[in-house]
């Protein structure tokens with residue numbers, strides 16, 4: 001892990017204001033804010049269009065002063081009045097005031113402050129400067145040249161040695177410009193000084209142990225040597241200034257001229273945005289005393305930077321994907337939205353748009369990584385593309401899933417609505433096709449891409465989702481179709497059951513004895529009709545042929561069950577069953593062969609009729625106990641139902657089931673027995689009553705006439721009563737002529753049966769009372785042997801006057817006597 005330092009915000013702000021920042025501090029830590037500094041000084045996007053200059057030399061040799069003058073930087077310099085001391089510690093970074101030049105100010109090589117560590121830091125900082133800088137300024141006092149100052153010779157040896165180590169594996173052999181700036185130049189010609197330094201360098205180079213491939217190489221193979229002298233800054237300030245200006249101009253000269261300070265071939269090929277990473281890696285390698293391998297460092301840089309750039313462009317794309325994801329989240333949350341609304345809110349052309357976002361990211365990546373090792377950047381690009389594609393596919397799939405889920409919900413709701421209709425089969429398949437078309441259209445519209453690349457990218461996802469939707473949609477439709485089939489079948493079963501019930505009731509009423517045989521034909525035609533209609537409905541529901549056959553099979557079974565259920569239900573109540581049995585018994589016993597109610601005459605053979613009727617009724621009970629129906633189908637029915645291939649399906653259908661258990665049948669028989677006995681008793685009594693009526697003596701009629709004479713007179717005198725009599729008498733006459741008077745009489749008598757004895761008692765009482773009455777003008781004397789007549793009362797006299805009858809009641813006439821006589825009268829009857 002790299003050791004890094006980080007400035008406080010205030011320190012960083014101050015650094016930025018000053019225009020320089022400490023790249024490596026005294027403790028050899030790399031500053032993590034260098035990258036931000038490069039951004040803030042506007043060099044981050046310079047790509048390769050920038051240069052790096054580093055200066056090295058002895059402490060307090062005017063390095064910072066020179067850099068400030070050449071590049072307009074503001075490195076701190078020593079104040080001569082306070083004595084010589086180390087100003088620059090570590091490595092400092094600044095940028096040319098006007099040009100894309102990064103300037104590195106290195107700590108003095110012979111630092112007193114560092115003591116024994118100075119040599120070590122000198123090697124590290126030199127190695128670092130050689131690795132990153134196109135131009136390395138070697139700052140020397142002119143008078144030290146050729147004087148074999150130990151510090152200078154050591155410095156040159158270090159430079160050569162480290163450069164060899166650094167670039168030994170670099171096939172490109174990027175040269176470094178070594179610019180010797182000879183300060184306080186006074187007398188010796190520059191050429192002579194330069195020659196001296198060159199000789200020193202060559203000698204040192206010869207003395208170096210070189211790898212075999214560089215055995216015959218020279219210093220010039222690795223360095224371009226350039227020499228500049230500056231006059232004494234204090235003694236010849238004007239000349240110094242002019243020389244500095246001249247040098248400054250050389251640094252700022254544009255183009256690739258031979259005298260240019262920054263030839264193209266010297267570039268370190270590190271894009272500005274990767275400088276910090278590169279510099280950090282180099283420094284960390286140096287600091288940890290590992291061998292710095294420039295090619296691998298470049299590869300490492302490419303790896304790091306390509307990854308950084310890939311990340312950067314990925315996040316840009318990701319943010320766009322995220323925006324779309326949020327739209328989908330919102331749509332998912334608002335699941336109440338109906339399907340039409342959903343379609344409006346969905347992201348249209350998501351496939352194309354995602355592809356464009358990815359392409360923009362790839363373009364940005366290509367642009368950002370074009371300066372890095374191509375195989376590294378290509379490898380990273382593949383990964384970036386895969387990452388974005390995965391996200392785009394997920395997003396695309398999410399949207400299709402949303403359409404799928406909402407589409408299925410919509411379909412389910414609409415299909416349930418179709419199924420819930422009173423006639424669910426009606427246009428079922430047509431409606432289903434319309435609904436499916438609607439959902440499929442939305443799905444396809446949303447999935448569609450116009451860009452060929454996008455089509456290709458999302459092809460698999462689209463296929464997967466369409467297949468999944470197809471399966472789910474089919475499952476749903478089949479489920480609802482099954483419901484509709486069940487409902488339709490049930491409706492037909494119930495309809496057929498209801499028809500059977502009516503037929504059953506009608507047959508029970510009319511022809512109960514042959515009930516099952518009588519039902520066969522109408523029931524066969526009812527079932528055939530139902531099957532035909534069901535077949536038509538199934539066609540509307542669009543049921544497969546083989547499914548249809550199984551539906552017919554099931555329906556036949558259901559028909560059987562329904563018929564059994566209906567028949568049992570109809571006869572489930574004993575009272576209902578008894579009503580049919582009683583009716584049967586009555587039709588045999590109480591009615592004659594023409595169905596006319598019998599009037600029991602004395603000569604009728606009640607016993608035989610009773611036994612026959614009972615047998616007939618028991619036979620009906622036996623018939624009703626077990627249903628035996630045989631349904632036969634017409635030949636052309638299979639053809640009409642288009643199931644010719646299933647000849648066995650519409651063979652005759654036998655429906656056999658038990659209606660009454662043995663226990664229930666026994667119970668019914670008992671009830672029937674009771675009913676028959678009662679009917680027999682009634683009939684017997686009725687027969688006896690009629691027999692009694694035929695024995696009424698003739699004098700009774702005379703008595704009735706005499707007693708009713710006054711009433712007759714009253715009728716004849718009253719026009720209203722007379723008119724009523726005139727209406728009633730013809731009716732009575734017709735009844736007598738039609739021989740219905742017996743029946744009427746029988747009915748009246750049977751109803752009045754209980755009152756007859758009382759009537760006779762009353763009549764006898766009247767007759768006895770008549771014995772106490774005076775003889776009427778008509779000459780009839782009803783006076784009896786009673787001794788004491790009833791005392792005349794005003795009301796009695798009045799009544800006698802009105803009716804012409806005078807009532808006389810004996811004193812000893814008591815209730816006991818009436819009762820005794822009623823009993824006698826009833827006994828004689």
Ligand SMILES: Nc1nc2c(ncn2[C@@H]2O[C@H](COP(=O)(O)OP(=O)(O)OP(=O)(O)O)[C@@H](O)[C@H]2O)c(=O)[nH]1
Pocket residue numbers: 058059060061062063064065066076077078079080081085086087088089107108183184230231232233234
């Ligand atoms: N004689 C002379 N003095 C100079 C020249 N340039 C700078 N100085 C002075 O030398 C002293 C040191 O200058 P700096 O620029 O701080 O030297 P430095 O090499 O950067 O010092 P460190 O960073 O401490 O290594 C200052 O007092 C400068 O004024 C020059 O060309 N000639």
